[in-house]
Structure formats: C-alpha cells, structure tokens
Amino acid sequence: MECSAANGLKNPCTVLYRPEQWNVPANLPWGLPLTCLCLNRFSELLVHKPGEGFLLSLLATMLSPPRWTFSKFVESQINKKHRLAKCGMVPKHDFTQQISSCLITTVPEKFYDKVEEGSIILKKSQSFSFCEEGILVDGEPTSTTPLKTDVVILATGFREMKCQWLAELLDGTFKLPSIKEMENDMLEWDEYLKRSPGEHYRRSCIALPIWYNDQLCKDMGWNPKRKKGFFAELFEPYGPLDYVSPSRSN
Structure with a gap:
C-alpha cells in the first residue's frame, strides 16, 4: 500500500501470490472484529485438537454445523467487502480449510481499491526467480521477459x-x-x-x-x-x- 501510494499508476506495485486466499478484513459488518469469532477459546471448541480427550472431541463433532455456518458467513462477508469476484480472487477452498492450516491473512483497508485502479497488480504464480534486472515470473507467456524491479519484499511472517x-x-x-x-x-x-x-x-x-x-x-x-x-x-x-x-x- 505504501509503494502504491508513492508510485501511483506510473510505477505500480506487483504482488505475486500462489492460491487465492480469504484475506480477512480487520472488521466484519457492524464493527465486529474478526478476532472475536476465530481467536478466542469458544472458536477452538469447534475444532478437533491433539490430546483433547473424549468430551472435547465429542463437543467439536456436535458443533460441526455451527462451524460450517460460521465459515460460510465469513466467506460471504469477505467476498462482499473486498469484491473478490470482481478481481478474480475468490478462493476455491473453504474458509475453515484455510484457518485449519494457520494461513489466515489480512490486507490493509482499501487494498482492493488500489487493485481496481491499477496501482497494485496481482499476479498468480507458483514460483519466480531473480535476474539482473529484477525477477522472472514463472508460468507466464512472458516468463522470459524480466519484471523490472527495484525492491522485493518477501512476506514470510514471524513467531514470538x-x-x-x-x-x-x-x-x-x-x-x-x-x-x-x-x-x-x-x-x-x-x-x-x-x-x-x-x-x-x-x-x-x-x-x-x-x-x-x-x-x-x-x-x-x-x-x-x-x-x-x-x-x-x-x-x-x-x-x-x-x-x-x-x-x-x-
């Protein structure tokens, strides 16, 4: 977002991604933080856990309908807020599959506005390689033509x-x-x-x-x-x- 704000349409920022993801917003409708739905102890009662014991396992099984309902609700709200269909970014998997893999991601406010205006360009690719002028994006017809790049940011996350x-x-x-x-x-x-x-x-x-x-x-x-x-x-x-x-x- 900082790059797109500085460069605008003249020098757009390119974001490489692999599969489409459910990029969750900071808040759902009515100002409800998503963390209140998926980062508390109640939300963890809905899924199976290692060493959980019989009662917690039974409870997770019994709560599978609310888990499915929650997943579909979140998907609809993310799709609506970010206009994923318009950008061709609707994932092919369920939100519950993504959260079970600890791969929940967020995007800044108005990120997809920048995509629609063209100051951020989304490119789907399984891999890329570096070259003298920038990077080569694999899987594109122009994969032999470098994407001229000044800065590459590897968004890999962290632990604490x-x-x-x-x-x-x-x-x-x-x-x-x-x-x-x-x-x-x-x-x-x-x-x-x-x-x-x-x-x-x-x-x-x-x-x-x-x-x-x-x-x-x-x-x-x-x-x-x-x-x-x-x-x-x-x-x-x-x-x-x-x-x-x-x-x-x-």
Whole structure:
C-alpha cells in the first residue's frame, strides 16, 4: 500500500501470490472484529485438537454445523467487502480449510481499491526467480521477459511465543520430560498434523494458537488462563499482550 501510494499508476506495485486466499478484513459488518469469532477459546471448541480427550472431541463433532455456518458467513462477508469476484480472487477452498492450516491473512483497508485502479497488480504464480534486472515470473507467456524491479519484499511472517518458551528452558525454569514421554507426545501431534484440511493445503497447522500456547504456558509453570472472568476467558480474543511474562507484568 505504501509503494502504491508513492508510485501511483506510473510505477505500480506487483504482488505475486500462489492460491487465492480469504484475506480477512480487520472488521466484519457492524464493527465486529474478526478476532472475536476465530481467536478466542469458544472458536477452538469447534475444532478437533491433539490430546483433547473424549468430551472435547465429542463437543467439536456436535458443533460441526455451527462451524460450517460460521465459515460460510465469513466467506460471504469477505467476498462482499473486498469484491473478490470482481478481481478474480475468490478462493476455491473453504474458509475453515484455510484457518485449519494457520494461513489466515489480512490486507490493509482499501487494498482492493488500489487493485481496481491499477496501482497494485496481482499476479498468480507458483514460483519466480531473480535476474539482473529484477525477477522472472514463472508460468507466464512472458516468463522470459524480466519484471523490472527495484525492491522485493518477501512476506514470510514471524513467531514470538516459541522464543519465550525456549528462553525459559535455557534459563532453567523447567526441565524437559523423559525421552519416552516426548516420543509419545510427538506421535500424537504427528497424527494430528497428518489430517489434511483439504486439497489446497498439505496438512493441518501445529494447532490453533490458544490450545498450543496453553501447552507452552503449562511447561513454563504459567497459568494458561490469561483473562479475568469466565466470559472474558471464553469469548475475548487472545493476542500477544496476553502472553507477557508474569514477572514483567507485575
């Protein structure tokens, strides 16, 4: 968006992507943040998790109709807000498949306005390569003609909670379990990861964020419940600030 604002139509910014994605807006209609629907403990009750036990597994199965309804509602709202059909960007997979792979992405406000005006150009390609003048986009008729480029930004994301866990381990806050316990745990998680959420994704993500971070909190001796009150714990979204080290929050 910054590049398109600076360069305008004269020197448009090109965004390369692989499959079309459900790029979620910051807010749904009525000003409801999407995090209130998919980043709280209630939303994680709708899906199966590794080591969840019989009751949580049964509950996830029973709640499959609301999960499907939620998915279709979110898809319709994203499509409507971003006008994906007009831009040829409607994904071929369900929103639930995408969220189960931890590949939820967002776009800035009015991103697709820039696409429609031509200051941002979308190109679908499985790969690209660098050359002296810029990049070569594979799969295009003009793939032998370089796309002249000044700056390439690799949008690969980042991690934070795992680093905190590693720091606590190296500091001697807790010790690793026995090798046998770790092997059994790895087998359980591996079986979960093999549950592919659909043909467009190779496997499930390591887990939904809160469930996974709960395990890290327990390892470090932290209380995994980071909210105040039953309803806040169940329905308020979780974010990075909820996982501030207890020693730092005092």
